[in-house]
Amino acid sequence: MIASPEDAELLLKKWSSESAEILAFISSADRSFVSRLVGRIEAIYSKLVCCFRAGDNFILFRLRDCKIGYGEDVEVLSTYEQVLKNDREQWKAALVLTYIGGAVIVLCTKE
Numbered sequence: 248m249i250a251s252p253e254d255a256e257l258l259l260k261k262w263s264s265e266s267a268e269i270l271a272f273i274s275s276a277d278r279s280f281v282s283r284l285v286g287r288i289e290a291i292y293s294k295l296v297c298c299f300r301a302g303d304n305f306i307l308f309r310l311r312d313c314k315i316g317y318g319e320d321v322e323v324l325s326t327y328e329q330v331l332k333n334d335r336e337q338w339k340a341a342l343v344l345t346y347i348g349g350a351v352i353v354l355c356t357k358e
Contacts, residue, residue, distance in 0.1 A: 249317030252295050252310035255342060258317075259297055259310075259354075263288040267356050270338045271299055271306060276349030299354070308344065308352055316343035 249255050262269060266287055273282045286301030295310035338355040345351050 249315055249342065252313075252315065255310050255315050255317070255344075256291060256295055256297075258342065259288050260291055262356060263291060269299060270355040271301070272351075272353040272355075273306060274351045306352065310344070312347055314345040316345070317341065 249258055261267075268285060269287055271284045271286065273284075274280065284299070284301035284304055284306070286299055286304070288297060289300040289305070290298040292298070297308055297310065299306040299308070338357060341356050342354040343351065344354075
């Protein structure tokens, strides 16, 4: 079970070392938009700062100051239900980061 930022960091390091393909969803606090990108964990920097890269696009995020959820069957917020509908067969929700203020990053793998 992933219960701390350090645990999440270990998982992301594993995905990075395996060059695992990652599906990332990002949503604003008010859930007025959802962005979907497919890429890889490119780097994990000091102070638990991570970089997800999808081509020329990237997400730089911290593993601190957020609530961490983990598991193959993480309850995904209703905003993502429609977005994930076509991806459910292929992807498994694995890591959900909910930040102070309500912004959310969902990282999924094919594991």
